[in-house]
Amino acid sequence: MHLFVKKKLSFSYKVLKKIVREMSYWLHSYACYINGRQVWNTVKHNTNEVVSDRLLKEHKQLWRPLSKVVPSVFIKAYVGLTGVKSKDFIPENIYYTIVEPILNNPIASAGYEDKAQIDWFHNDEYLPVIYLRNIHGVYYDKNRNELAKPILSFEEADNGKIIVKPSIDSQGGRNIFIFSFKDNEWKTRKGDVLTIKFLEQHFKQNFIVQEYVEQHPFFRQFNESSVNTLRVMTYRSVKDNKMHVLHAVLRVGKDGNEIDNQSLGGYACGIQSNGVLRAFVADKYGATKQTLAKGTINLSEVGKVYMIEEVKEVARKLAKCHFHSRILGFDLCVDKNSRVKLIEVNNMDIGMELTQHLVGPLFREFTNEVIDYCKERFKTFKYQIV
DSSP states (O other), rough: OOHHHHHHHHHHHHHHHHHHHHHHHHHHHHHHHHHHHHHHHHHHHHHHOOOOOHHHHHHHHHHHGGGGGOOOOHHHHHHHHHHOOTOOOOHHHHIIIIIHHHBBBBBHHHHHGGGGGGHHSSSSSOOEEEEEEEEEEEETTTTOOOOSOOOOOTTOTTTTTEEEEEESSSSGGOEEEEEEETTTEEETTTTOOOHHHHHHHHHSSSSSEEEEEOOOOHHTTOOOOOOOEEEEEEEETTTTTOOOEEOOOOOOOOOOOHHHHOGOEEEEEEEEETTTTTSSEEEESSSSESSEETTTTEEGGTOOOOTHHHHHHHHHHHTOTTTTSSSSEEEEEEEETSSSEEEEEEEESOHHHHHHHHHHHGGGHHHHHHHHHHHHHHHOOOOOOO
16 A cells, blocks of 8 residues: 555656646746747837748748747847848747757756856966855855855955855846945945955855956947956857857946846847957847947947957867856956956856847857757757746
Protein backbone atom coordinates (compact mmCIF):
# COMPACT_ATOMS: atom_id res chain seq x y z
CA MET A 1 0.00 0.00 0.00
CA HIS A 2 2.82 2.37 0.91
CA LEU A 3 4.59 1.67 -2.42
CA PHE A 4 1.34 2.23 -4.31
CA VAL A 5 0.82 5.65 -2.69
CA LYS A 6 4.44 6.59 -3.36
CA LYS A 7 4.08 5.74 -7.05
CA LYS A 8 0.85 7.72 -7.27
CA LEU A 9 2.45 10.76 -5.66
CA SER A 10 5.49 10.49 -7.92
CA PHE A 11 3.27 10.32 -11.00
CA SER A 12 1.18 13.28 -9.81
CA TYR A 13 4.34 15.32 -9.20
CA LYS A 14 5.64 14.64 -12.73
CA VAL A 15 2.28 15.59 -14.25
CA LEU A 16 2.07 18.76 -12.17
CA LYS A 17 5.64 19.72 -13.09
CA LYS A 18 4.85 19.25 -16.78
CA ILE A 19 1.76 21.44 -16.46
CA VAL A 20 3.79 24.14 -14.67
CA ARG A 21 6.45 24.02 -17.41
CA GLU A 22 3.79 24.43 -20.11
CA MET A 23 2.13 27.30 -18.27
CA SER A 24 5.50 28.98 -17.73
CA TYR A 25 6.25 28.68 -21.44
CA TRP A 26 2.96 30.29 -22.47
CA LEU A 27 3.19 33.05 -19.88
CA HIS A 28 6.77 33.86 -20.93
CA SER A 29 5.76 33.85 -24.59
CA TYR A 30 2.81 36.14 -23.87
CA ALA A 31 5.02 38.56 -21.95
CA CYS A 32 7.37 38.69 -24.96
CA TYR A 33 4.43 39.35 -27.26
CA ILE A 34 3.14 42.20 -25.10
CA ASN A 35 6.59 43.81 -25.15
CA GLY A 36 6.85 43.36 -28.93
CA ARG A 37 3.41 44.82 -29.52
CA GLN A 38 4.27 47.84 -27.39
CA VAL A 39 7.38 48.50 -29.50
CA TRP A 40 5.50 47.98 -32.76
CA ASN A 41 2.75 50.40 -31.67
CA THR A 42 5.48 53.06 -31.35
CA VAL A 43 7.41 52.16 -34.50
CA LYS A 44 4.47 51.91 -36.90
CA HIS A 45 3.71 55.62 -36.56
CA ASN A 46 7.27 56.61 -37.46
CA THR A 47 8.33 54.29 -40.27
CA ASN A 48 7.77 54.00 -44.00
CA GLU A 49 9.05 50.42 -44.12
CA VAL A 50 6.41 47.87 -45.12
CA VAL A 51 6.63 44.14 -44.41
CA SER A 52 5.06 42.34 -47.36
CA ASP A 53 2.68 39.40 -46.99
CA ARG A 54 5.29 37.25 -48.72
CA LEU A 55 7.97 38.15 -46.15
CA LEU A 56 5.55 37.50 -43.29
CA LYS A 57 4.78 34.07 -44.74
CA GLU A 58 8.47 33.22 -45.23
CA HIS A 59 9.22 34.36 -41.69
CA LYS A 60 6.52 32.13 -40.21
CA GLN A 61 7.63 29.15 -42.30
CA LEU A 62 11.24 29.56 -41.16
CA TRP A 63 10.50 29.68 -37.42
CA ARG A 64 7.40 27.48 -37.15
CA PRO A 65 9.42 24.25 -36.68
CA LEU A 66 10.40 25.63 -33.26
CA SER A 67 7.03 27.11 -32.27
CA LYS A 68 3.47 27.15 -33.48
CA VAL A 69 3.29 30.77 -32.35
CA VAL A 70 5.25 33.15 -34.61
CA PRO A 71 3.87 36.65 -33.91
CA SER A 72 4.22 39.16 -36.74
CA VAL A 73 4.71 42.14 -34.40
CA PHE A 74 8.40 41.34 -33.95
CA ILE A 75 9.47 41.29 -37.59
CA LYS A 76 7.34 44.37 -38.29
CA ALA A 77 9.11 46.30 -35.53
CA TYR A 78 12.57 45.05 -36.56
CA VAL A 79 12.09 45.94 -40.21
CA GLY A 80 10.46 49.24 -39.30
CA LEU A 81 13.47 50.29 -37.22
CA THR A 82 16.40 48.83 -39.19
CA GLY A 83 15.07 48.88 -42.74
CA VAL A 84 16.48 45.33 -43.12
CA LYS A 85 13.86 43.14 -44.80
CA SER A 86 14.83 39.64 -43.73
CA LYS A 87 12.98 36.54 -42.61
CA ASP A 88 15.93 35.68 -40.34
CA PHE A 89 14.84 37.97 -37.48
CA ILE A 90 14.19 35.62 -34.57
CA PRO A 91 10.92 36.28 -32.68
CA GLU A 92 11.58 37.13 -29.06
CA ASN A 93 9.25 34.45 -27.68
CA ILE A 94 11.13 31.73 -29.60
CA TYR A 95 14.54 33.08 -28.59
CA TYR A 96 13.85 33.32 -24.86
CA THR A 97 11.81 30.14 -24.36
CA ILE A 98 13.54 27.75 -26.79
CA VAL A 99 16.71 28.88 -28.58
CA GLU A 100 18.73 30.44 -25.75
CA PRO A 101 17.99 27.59 -23.27
CA ILE A 102 19.15 25.08 -25.90
CA LEU A 103 22.29 26.99 -26.91
CA ASN A 104 23.25 27.85 -23.32
CA ASN A 105 23.16 25.36 -20.47
CA PRO A 106 20.78 27.07 -18.01
CA ILE A 107 22.19 25.27 -14.96
CA ALA A 108 25.82 26.24 -15.67
CA SER A 109 24.88 29.73 -16.85
CA ALA A 110 23.61 30.78 -13.44
CA GLY A 111 27.07 30.31 -11.92
CA TYR A 112 28.86 32.18 -14.69
CA GLU A 113 26.54 35.17 -14.19
CA ASP A 114 27.90 35.85 -10.69
CA LYS A 115 29.77 39.17 -10.98
CA ALA A 116 31.55 38.52 -7.69
CA GLN A 117 33.47 35.72 -9.40
CA ILE A 118 33.97 37.33 -12.79
CA ASP A 119 37.69 37.80 -12.15
CA TRP A 120 37.99 34.09 -11.31
CA PHE A 121 36.97 33.26 -14.89
CA HIS A 122 38.64 36.11 -16.77
CA ASN A 123 41.99 37.84 -16.96
CA ASP A 124 42.28 40.77 -14.52
CA GLU A 125 43.69 42.81 -17.41
CA TYR A 126 40.16 43.46 -18.67
CA LEU A 127 38.40 43.92 -15.34
CA PRO A 128 37.75 46.87 -13.04
CA VAL A 129 39.10 46.13 -9.56
CA ILE A 130 36.63 44.49 -7.17
CA TYR A 131 37.54 46.00 -3.79
CA LEU A 132 35.03 44.01 -1.76
CA ARG A 133 32.66 41.17 -2.57
CA ASN A 134 29.95 39.32 -0.69
CA ILE A 135 29.27 35.77 -1.87
CA HIS A 136 26.43 33.95 -0.16
CA GLY A 137 26.90 36.07 2.96
CA VAL A 138 30.70 35.72 3.19
CA TYR A 139 33.00 38.70 2.53
CA TYR A 140 36.16 38.52 0.39
CA ASP A 141 38.75 41.12 -0.54
CA LYS A 142 40.11 42.05 -3.97
CA ASN A 143 42.57 39.14 -3.79
CA ARG A 144 39.71 36.70 -3.05
CA ASN A 145 40.79 36.21 0.55
CA GLU A 146 38.01 35.60 3.07
CA LEU A 147 37.48 38.45 5.52
CA ALA A 148 36.49 37.98 9.14
CA LYS A 149 35.42 41.63 9.17
CA PRO A 150 34.76 43.67 6.00
CA ILE A 151 36.63 46.97 5.64
CA LEU A 152 35.33 49.90 3.60
CA SER A 153 38.65 51.47 2.62
CA PHE A 154 39.30 52.26 -1.03
CA GLU A 155 42.48 54.29 -1.31
CA GLU A 156 43.05 52.90 -4.80
CA ALA A 157 39.93 54.64 -6.08
CA ASP A 158 41.98 57.56 -7.34
CA ASN A 159 39.07 59.05 -9.32
CA GLY A 160 37.07 59.47 -6.12
CA LYS A 161 34.26 57.15 -7.23
CA ILE A 162 33.21 53.56 -6.65
CA ILE A 163 30.25 51.51 -7.83
CA VAL A 164 28.16 49.12 -5.75
CA LYS A 165 25.82 46.59 -7.35
CA PRO A 166 24.26 43.17 -6.86
CA SER A 167 26.43 40.34 -8.15
CA ILE A 168 23.45 38.18 -9.09
CA ASP A 169 20.30 39.21 -10.96
CA SER A 170 21.14 42.85 -11.70
CA GLN A 171 19.41 42.99 -15.09
CA GLY A 172 18.14 46.34 -16.22
CA GLY A 173 20.57 48.31 -14.05
CA ARG A 174 18.46 47.80 -10.96
CA ASN A 175 19.82 48.62 -7.50
CA ILE A 176 23.13 50.03 -8.70
CA PHE A 177 24.72 52.83 -6.64
CA ILE A 178 27.59 55.16 -7.49
CA PHE A 179 29.42 56.68 -4.52
CA SER A 180 31.73 59.69 -4.55
CA PHE A 181 34.18 60.62 -1.79
CA LYS A 182 32.91 63.78 -0.11
CA ASP A 183 33.55 65.21 3.36
CA ASN A 184 35.59 62.15 4.29
CA GLU A 185 32.67 59.85 3.42
CA TRP A 186 31.46 57.86 0.43
CA LYS A 187 28.10 59.28 -0.63
CA THR A 188 25.60 58.91 -3.48
CA ARG A 189 24.08 61.92 -5.22
CA LYS A 190 21.01 61.40 -3.02
CA GLY A 191 23.12 61.56 0.14
CA ASP A 192 23.24 57.86 1.06
CA VAL A 193 26.40 57.06 3.04
CA LEU A 194 28.31 53.85 2.33
CA THR A 195 28.42 51.61 5.39
CA ILE A 196 28.24 47.86 5.97
CA LYS A 197 24.77 48.42 7.38
CA PHE A 198 23.72 50.18 4.15
CA LEU A 199 25.06 47.30 2.05
CA GLU A 200 23.37 44.59 4.06
CA GLN A 201 20.07 46.46 4.24
CA HIS A 202 19.93 46.96 0.48
CA PHE A 203 21.45 43.71 -0.77
CA LYS A 204 21.38 41.28 2.18
CA GLN A 205 24.12 39.31 0.39
CA ASN A 206 25.67 38.72 -3.06
CA PHE A 207 27.01 42.15 -4.01
CA ILE A 208 30.29 43.82 -4.99
CA VAL A 209 32.06 47.12 -4.41
CA GLN A 210 34.00 47.88 -7.57
CA GLU A 211 36.26 50.41 -9.24
CA TYR A 212 34.40 53.09 -11.19
CA VAL A 213 35.71 53.26 -14.76
CA GLU A 214 36.53 56.68 -16.16
CA GLN A 215 35.49 56.36 -19.78
CA HIS A 216 37.36 57.57 -22.85
CA PRO A 217 36.36 61.05 -24.15
CA PHE A 218 34.92 59.50 -27.34
CA PHE A 219 32.26 57.70 -25.31
CA ARG A 220 31.86 60.42 -22.70
CA GLN A 221 30.73 62.87 -25.39
CA PHE A 222 27.38 61.08 -25.73
CA ASN A 223 26.51 61.51 -22.04
CA GLU A 224 28.97 62.57 -19.35
CA SER A 225 27.01 61.30 -16.36
CA SER A 226 26.97 57.60 -17.34
CA VAL A 227 29.59 55.05 -18.37
CA ASN A 228 28.40 54.38 -21.92
CA THR A 229 29.02 50.74 -22.76
CA LEU A 230 29.21 48.54 -25.83
CA ARG A 231 27.00 45.45 -25.93
CA VAL A 232 28.82 42.87 -28.06
CA MET A 233 27.05 39.64 -29.02
CA THR A 234 29.16 36.55 -29.67
CA TYR A 235 28.24 33.12 -31.03
CA ARG A 236 30.09 29.81 -30.86
CA SER A 237 29.08 27.94 -34.02
CA VAL A 238 27.23 24.67 -33.52
CA LYS A 239 28.90 23.38 -36.69
CA ASP A 240 32.60 23.96 -36.13
CA ASN A 241 32.78 25.50 -32.61
CA LYS A 242 34.46 28.64 -33.98
CA MET A 243 33.78 31.93 -32.21
CA HIS A 244 32.11 34.79 -34.07
CA VAL A 245 31.18 38.35 -33.14
CA LEU A 246 27.62 38.83 -34.35
CA HIS A 247 26.86 42.48 -33.60
CA ALA A 248 27.79 45.46 -31.45
CA VAL A 249 25.56 48.19 -30.05
CA LEU A 250 26.44 51.40 -28.20
CA ARG A 251 24.40 52.05 -25.06
CA VAL A 252 24.09 55.61 -23.74
CA GLY A 253 22.48 56.79 -20.52
CA LYS A 254 19.69 59.32 -20.37
CA ASP A 255 20.93 62.88 -19.83
CA GLY A 256 21.87 63.17 -16.16
CA ASN A 257 21.53 59.44 -15.41
CA GLU A 258 24.46 57.47 -14.04
CA ILE A 259 23.37 54.15 -15.61
CA ASP A 260 23.12 53.51 -19.38
CA ASN A 261 20.37 50.84 -19.44
CA GLN A 262 17.39 51.38 -21.72
CA SER A 263 15.07 50.28 -18.91
CA LEU A 264 16.20 53.40 -17.00
CA GLY A 265 15.54 55.77 -19.89
CA GLY A 266 18.76 55.19 -21.80
CA TYR A 267 19.28 54.84 -25.54
CA ALA A 268 21.04 52.41 -27.84
CA CYS A 269 22.65 52.93 -31.24
CA GLY A 270 23.47 50.20 -33.73
CA ILE A 271 27.02 49.79 -35.00
CA GLN A 272 27.38 48.75 -38.62
CA SER A 273 29.76 45.98 -39.73
CA ASN A 274 32.33 48.63 -40.74
CA GLY A 275 32.30 50.03 -37.20
CA VAL A 276 30.35 53.19 -38.06
CA LEU A 277 27.46 54.27 -35.86
CA ARG A 278 24.00 54.27 -37.37
CA ALA A 279 22.31 57.66 -37.68
CA PHE A 280 19.73 57.14 -34.90
CA VAL A 281 19.26 55.87 -31.37
CA ALA A 282 16.21 54.12 -29.97
CA ASP A 283 14.77 53.81 -26.48
CA LYS A 284 13.25 50.70 -24.93
CA TYR A 285 9.92 51.29 -26.66
CA GLY A 286 11.26 51.94 -30.15
CA ALA A 287 11.10 55.74 -30.11
CA THR A 288 14.02 57.15 -32.12
CA LYS A 289 16.00 60.35 -32.45
CA GLN A 290 19.06 61.46 -34.43
CA THR A 291 20.99 63.40 -31.77
CA LEU A 292 22.43 62.92 -28.29
CA ALA A 293 23.94 65.07 -25.52
CA LYS A 294 20.99 67.47 -25.54
CA GLY A 295 21.13 67.80 -29.31
CA THR A 296 24.83 68.66 -29.57
CA ILE A 297 25.88 65.30 -31.09
CA ASN A 298 24.54 64.51 -34.57
CA LEU A 299 24.89 60.74 -34.91
CA SER A 300 25.22 60.82 -38.69
CA GLU A 301 28.45 62.79 -38.26
CA VAL A 302 30.16 60.65 -35.58
CA GLY A 303 31.62 58.01 -37.90
CA LYS A 304 33.55 54.97 -36.70
CA VAL A 305 33.39 53.97 -33.05
CA TYR A 306 36.72 54.40 -31.26
CA MET A 307 38.60 51.07 -30.80
CA ILE A 308 35.61 49.04 -31.98
CA GLU A 309 37.78 46.32 -33.54
CA GLU A 310 39.82 45.97 -30.34
CA VAL A 311 36.60 45.74 -28.31
CA LYS A 312 35.25 42.99 -30.59
CA GLU A 313 38.51 41.06 -30.33
CA VAL A 314 38.38 41.19 -26.53
CA ALA A 315 34.78 39.90 -26.61
CA ARG A 316 35.82 37.05 -28.90
CA LYS A 317 38.73 36.19 -26.59
CA LEU A 318 36.61 36.27 -23.43
CA ALA A 319 33.84 34.21 -24.99
CA LYS A 320 36.20 31.26 -25.41
CA CYS A 321 36.18 30.83 -21.62
CA HIS A 322 32.44 30.10 -21.59
CA PHE A 323 32.19 26.49 -22.69
CA HIS A 324 28.56 26.05 -21.60
CA SER A 325 27.26 29.03 -23.60
CA ARG A 326 27.12 29.47 -27.36
CA ILE A 327 25.42 32.88 -27.33
CA LEU A 328 26.72 35.65 -25.06
CA GLY A 329 26.24 39.37 -24.54
CA PHE A 330 29.30 41.25 -23.29
CA ASP A 331 29.04 44.73 -21.79
CA LEU A 332 32.39 46.40 -22.42
CA CYS A 333 33.77 49.93 -22.29
CA VAL A 334 36.96 51.81 -23.12
CA ASP A 335 38.58 53.70 -20.26
CA LYS A 336 40.39 57.03 -20.31
CA ASN A 337 43.70 55.23 -21.00
CA SER A 338 42.28 53.41 -24.05
CA ARG A 339 42.03 50.08 -22.27
CA VAL A 340 39.09 47.76 -22.92
CA LYS A 341 37.24 46.88 -19.72
CA LEU A 342 34.66 44.17 -19.13
CA ILE A 343 31.66 45.34 -17.09
CA GLU A 344 29.67 42.11 -17.17
CA VAL A 345 28.82 38.96 -19.13
CA ASN A 346 25.22 38.09 -19.98
CA ASN A 347 24.41 34.46 -20.69
CA MET A 348 20.82 34.22 -19.44
CA ASP A 349 17.85 36.23 -20.71
CA ILE A 350 20.24 38.21 -22.90
CA GLY A 351 18.59 41.36 -24.24
CA MET A 352 18.79 40.27 -27.88
CA GLU A 353 15.99 42.61 -29.01
CA LEU A 354 18.46 45.46 -28.52
CA THR A 355 20.49 44.11 -31.44
CA GLN A 356 17.57 43.30 -33.71
CA HIS A 357 15.97 46.70 -33.16
CA LEU A 358 19.14 48.48 -34.24
CA VAL A 359 21.30 46.32 -36.50
CA GLY A 360 19.69 43.27 -38.08
CA PRO A 361 18.91 39.55 -37.58
CA LEU A 362 20.64 38.27 -34.45
CA PHE A 363 22.23 35.14 -35.92
CA ARG A 364 23.03 36.61 -39.35
CA GLU A 365 24.25 33.92 -41.77
CA PHE A 366 24.19 31.37 -38.95
CA THR A 367 20.39 31.45 -38.62
CA ASN A 368 19.68 28.18 -40.44
CA GLU A 369 22.34 26.23 -38.56
CA VAL A 370 20.90 27.45 -35.25
CA ILE A 371 17.39 26.43 -36.27
CA ASP A 372 18.55 22.97 -37.41
CA TYR A 373 20.52 22.49 -34.18
CA CYS A 374 17.52 23.43 -32.03
CA LYS A 375 15.16 21.26 -34.08
CA GLU A 376 17.35 18.21 -33.41
CA ARG A 377 17.21 18.81 -29.67
CA PHE A 378 13.65 20.05 -29.37
CA LYS A 379 12.13 16.59 -28.80
CA THR A 380 14.06 16.14 -25.54
CA PHE A 381 13.94 19.82 -24.55
CA LYS A 382 12.02 20.75 -21.40
CA TYR A 383 10.59 24.23 -21.06
CA GLN A 384 12.18 26.21 -18.26
CA ILE A 385 10.11 27.17 -15.24
CA VAL A 386 10.52 30.94 -14.94
